[in-house]
Amino acid sequence: MSSSLKFDVVIIGAGPAGCSTGYLLAKSGLNVLIIERGSEPGAKQLWGGKAYAQPLREVWPELDREAPIHRWISIERFSLVSGERVVTLEYKLGRKVAFTTYLSELVSWMAKKAEEAGAMIISKTRADEIVIKNGRVIGVRSGSDIVEADVVIDAEGINRILLEKIGLVSKLSPEHIGLGVKEVLKLNSEKINERFGLEDEEGVSWLVIGDVTRNIPGGGFIYTMRDTISLGIVVRVSSAYDAVERGELNKHVSEVLEDFRTHPYFYRLWSDAEVIEYGGRLVIENPVETMPKKLYMPGLIIVGDAAGTLVNTGYTFRGVDTAVYSGKIAAEIILEAFGKKDFSEEILKRYEEKIKLSYIYDEILRHKGVSDLMREKFLFKDLPRLLTGGFEKILEADYEEPKIIDGFRKTMRENNISLLRLLSVMIKLVSKL
Amino acid sequence: MNSRDVYVYLDVVEGKISINSLSLITKARELAKILGGGVGAIIVGRDVKKLVKDVEEYDIDVIHIIDHPKLKDHDVISYSKAVSEILSKTRPEALLMISTALGKEIASRIAVRLRTAVATDCIDLYIDDYKDPVSGEVSEKTIHCIRYVFRGELSAVVASPRQRPFIATVRPGLYPAPQKIFGRKIEVKEWSIEVSEDDLMKTEVLEIQKIERKIDLSKAKVIVAGGRGAKAEGFKLIQELASLLKGEVGATRPAVDAGWTTPDRMIGLTGQTVKPDIYIAVGISGAPQHTIGMRDSKIIIAINKDPEAPIFKISDYGLVGDLFVILPKIIERLRQLKS
Amino acid sequence: MSLNIIVLVKSVPDPKTPPTLKVDGSLDLKNVKIVVNPIDKYAVEAALQLKERYGGKIIGLSLGDHDNIDIFREIIAMGVDSFIYIKDPDYQRFDTLQKSYVLSKAIKKIEKDLGRVDLVLCGVESSDTNMGVLASQIGEWLEIPSISYVDKILEIKNGSIIVKKIIEDGFITLRSRMPVVLSIADTGYEPRIPSLRDTIMARRREIPIWKTSDLGLEFREIVLKTVRFKQIESKRLGKIFRDEDVDKMIDRFFEELKRDGVSLLR
Known part of the structure; x- marks a missing residue:
């Protein structure tokens, strides 16, 4: 058995999409391998934020009970800011629709579920190439080893190096890229509850538009975690430069976040909190334009961020639930393919059809142009x-x-x-x- | 001889009693007073009898000595045999030793020979009653040791309420040198052991390489140090930054081994211990062998591409990213600030 | 020549996320992640390099009370020939004397099967207890020599081994008769990263689990008791900066320095 490097399915990337697909396929008895670049699943997932629960519940009905949920969003706020003046709308939610968590914790839970279902997850391993033979994907190469599979699932995330190599996506150009800047503030949970008017395990999701971003097109957000607050802004890189040219942006984008944090209206909520983490990451601006040419080829299916399921809402990004849901659809089609022992395009293209009929695509289309509008x-x-x-x-x-x-x-x-x-x-x- | 005595193992380094081990006498006396016992010292080795005169004015009640021509430096087995011989005959409350590589090896072996407890790298000792959490039995006046665990994230207090002697190795530099009491007469007891040819043949020293200390980094106000991640080119930047900040260059062992800088700049377990005002760790992951030599620096700044590198845990400021991009920009910025 | 090598591997709470304390001052081990003691991988690497040079067989050996045997698969993937895990429900109470005693009994048992053990390797110390006594204590139980803080193994010839050991102010080169126990520092042997193939193969391997009762142990009282733990409050500011835009990151860094009144230039 020394050379039996063959699995039913090999998944590249143990993020939300990879883990949900892997979990469902392994649960159905397929022999699944997930390879992950980071030191462990979740390790490369920066920060956290808000995740919508229902699509996740469809994969893991035990979500509410078992998942590492920090707070259920009970209050949605929307503020318009002009100078020191602020108009705020508040909506109190009656149901458990969305929750806040650190993505690293959530993904590590999803990976644990996949492993319990029988998937093999191997971390610290980079997939170097999707191997194609006679027009059909036959496996994945890592270093000098090739692992064969009937179906390869590309869940590599937003940085689509492997898909670029096989020509399914083109390199992202600067106008497709935005910049997210975020800070994590440490504040104990009692203080968070008191200042935001929350009960235990209740959370706030807060969208802010206006002067806080120093008139740079983009928006700010605030999420309350268990004992931290995340706040951040998303700006388009090119527009930030434009603002510099126009002289409207006389400070760096990171200072804008600083302005947001120290805006008197918000600052009172966390004046005594300590900034424990600060960071920026590039994000895709307009998912529709940057979606792969197709989401499948013989022996291959693309899920999650790599498939363009990350929804740009103009002020933040919504990607966990759509990634998981794309994994769910992929798993359905793959199980069908295994039933028929047919991994051709004929079967796999139904994945793309189903994605386009799902709420994911609706969401993407609905937000298409919203970032322009928001700007x-x-x-x-x-x-x-x-x-x-x-x-x-x-x-x-x-x-x-x-x-x-x-x-x-x-x-x-x-x-x-x-x-x-x-x-x-x-x-x-x-x-x- | 009272069984609640506290003994000190006096290290012989290059034919002299080490100052560090002498300082343990101060602590031993403090503990012995509470226990109602005396302070004993142990010296073993070859040609060590003449050293008695160097220590006889210190605050010791009795010196136990084994002077044997076959006891050679770094012979862990025969040394631990010799010390165990004295301890098994005298059964003191505890034996304090200095935490050196050799000291820890001897202490570990003594503990097995005597079926007793050993605690290494203690940062302090005190006496308290010990109450067994299960039986509720109280052992009065028991020696407790404080030591770091989990790489210094936690401290633990340990005690050995029943077995004697408790072997504790203590980090150097914690206690002041002991008092001298002029004209006092110390009792000297000589013991003998059998040293078999078989024991001796087991290990022998072939070569000792001492790192020359041309540079005393302990006086530097600013140290910019490089590790495995820095590479030869990184050290050029490190040198540049160090001179800009009027500081010294430091390094981890792997960086020295790779030949990127000289061994006298090594910081850590093998190298020097430093406490500068500002310590900038460049491409250093933060292995305990290195951090033990710099973790008391006033301000620690780390630059490393691995966000999970342990160095960030002990840093005041951590910059995650490629040092070859970050360092030139920092240097440039500082140049601007300077002019 | 062919060497029979045993490598001791400890499982520890992940040093990146050390345990917190319960109200009663004991360790809260419920949520900790168990990993292989990082320095032990250097000992594994040393064993692998010896095997490559002299031939032989490497057996990994661990003692613990948990069920996460999967953590040892990384060691198997690196190239050890087999791995044995000794499980004892009382492990958390064990002091170093008991641990070294159980392990030396297990080494004896393995020796019976192999005919001979030439080398026992371990890491210099574990990231949880930081004691650094295991090699010497096993040496004493087995009545064989031991050398701690080994940087490099230089040569093996005629039943002797020559090693370079780290001491306070430099190095010392020692020759020792074999069998010998060595504790390996994290300096001379950068652990290899196993290939995907070896990692997959390691997942499929069986790891035998021994019970301490199989080792013919005498009853021994635990002599070292832990009275309590204390969290060391970090006095460090712990401000971490990461940004794909390095200029921005450095801006922020200098701002924070300024705000905290720290001046790099003098």
Whole structure:
């Protein structure tokens, strides 16, 4: 048996997509190998944030009970900021829709589930090549070893080196790339509960638009973890440079995050917290444009971020649930393929069809262009100014309280915002979000 | 002889009693006072009888000595046999030794010979009652040792309430030199052992290489040190940064072995122990063999491409990334600041 | 020449995430991840290089109380010929004397099967207890020589081994008769990273589990007791910077230095 390096399925990458596919296939009795570049599953997954639960529950019904969940999102907040003035909308959730966690913890749990189901996960191992013979993927090469498989699953993530090599995707160009900057603040859970008005295990997901990003197109977010707070912004790299050219961005992007953290309205929530981690990462701007030409070829299926399932919402990225769900669809098709002993395109292309019929694709399409829209000066500059200015006129009036409509009309005039423009953008935004 | 005595093993290094081991007498006296016992010293080796006069004015009650022509330096087996011989006849409460590579080896073997407890690298000792958590039995006035575990993330207190003697090796430099009491007469007891030819044949010293200490890094205010990750080119940058900061270059053992810098710049278990105001660790993962020599630096800055490198755990500032990109930029920035 | 080598491998809580303490001051080991003591891999590498040079057989040996035998597969993948795990439910109470006693009994048992053991290797110390006494104690139990802090094994000839040992102010080269126990430092033998093939093969290998009761041990009292643990509060600021844009990272770094009143230049 010395040369039996053959598995039913080899999966490249033990992230959310790789682990969900591996888990479902191993549970169904297939012989599954997952190879992971990092020191262990989850090790390369930076930070954490918010994950939607329902798609995950479809793979792991025991999610709520077993997964390393920090806090269930109970409050969604949306703030428009102009200078020191802030208008905030708050929505209280009634169901367990999404939760916060560190991605490293969640992925390590998913990997444990896959291993328990019988998948073999090998870390610290890089896949160097997807091996193709006669137009069909037959395995994966790592160093001098080739592991054969009936189906290879590419779950390599956003940095699609292997797919580039076999020509399924082209190299990302700068305009496709955004920059995420994030800080983790340490604060004990009692203080987090008190300041954000939470009970134990309840969390806040908070989207912030306006001046906090120093008028750079992009948005900020705040998530409460168990005993840390994550805050960050996502900006398009090129737009950050544009801002520099225009002289509007006189500080570096990382300083913008600093401005966000020290904005008086937010700072009071964590003034005594300590920054324990700081970092930036590149992210894909517009997933639709950068999706692989196709999500399959004979003997190959692409899942997760590599398949372009990462949804850019304009202010943050949603990728865990879509990655897991793409893995679920892949597993269904692969099981069908094994039933028929047929790994040709005829069968595997149904994966792409199913992805395009799923909520994932809806989400991607729905957010297509939202990042552009979110970047319109109107949304970033004018709308926050309009709302905060309008409310100021109404609520901070010293004598006679003006009518609401007068307050806003006056602010619109001052800021040179036309009603028609306001309405058209509002309609566009509402239809997207 | 009272059985609650505390003994000190006096190291003989190059024909002299080591100062570090003498300092243990101070601690031994403190413990012995509480226990109501005396302080004994053990000297073993070849031609060591003449050393008695060097220590007889210290605060010791009795010196036990084994002087045997066949006891050679670094002969762990016969040394531990000799020390065990004295201990099994006298049964003191504890034996304190200095934590050196050789000292730890001797201590470990004594513990097996006498079926007793050993604790290495203690950072302090004190006396307290020991209560057995299961039986509830109390052993009064028991020696407790404090030592680091989990690479210094935790400390542990250990004790051996029943077996004697408790063998403890103690980190050097913790206690002051002992008092001299002029004109006092110490009792000297000589013991003998059989040293079989068979024991001696087992290990022999072929060569000793001492690292010359031309440079005293312990005085440097700033040290920029490189490790395995730095490579020869990295050391050029390290040198540049060190001179810019008016500091010294340091290195880990692997970096010295690779020939990127000279052995006298080695920091850690084999090299020097330093406590500069600023320690910049470049391409150093943070293996305990290195960190033991620098972990008390005032401010530690680490540059390493592996975000999981242990060095970051003991750093005030950690920069994750490629040192060949980061260092030139830091140097450039400092140049700007300077001008 | 052909060498029979035993490498001792300890399982420890992952040093990257050391255990925290329970309210009563004992270690909270429930959630720790168990890994192979990092320095032991250097001993494994030393054994592999000896085998490559002189031929022979390497047996990995470990003692513990957990069920995560999979952690030893990395050692098998590196190239040891077989691996034996001794499981004892009382292991957490063991002191160094007991551990070295059990292991030396197991070495005796392996020796019976192999006919001869030439070398016993281990790492200089474990990342959990940091004692560094195992090699010497096993040497004493087996009544054979031992050398700690070995940097390199230079040569094996005529039943003797020549090694370079690290001492406080340099090195010392020693010749010892075999069999001998050596503790290997993390200096001379950078552990190899196993290939994917070897890793997969190692997953399929059986790891026999022995019980201490099979080793014919006499009852021994545990002589060293741990009274309590204490968390060492890190006085370090622990500010970590990572950014794909290095300029930004350095900006941040210098800002933080300034804010904390730290001046690099003097």
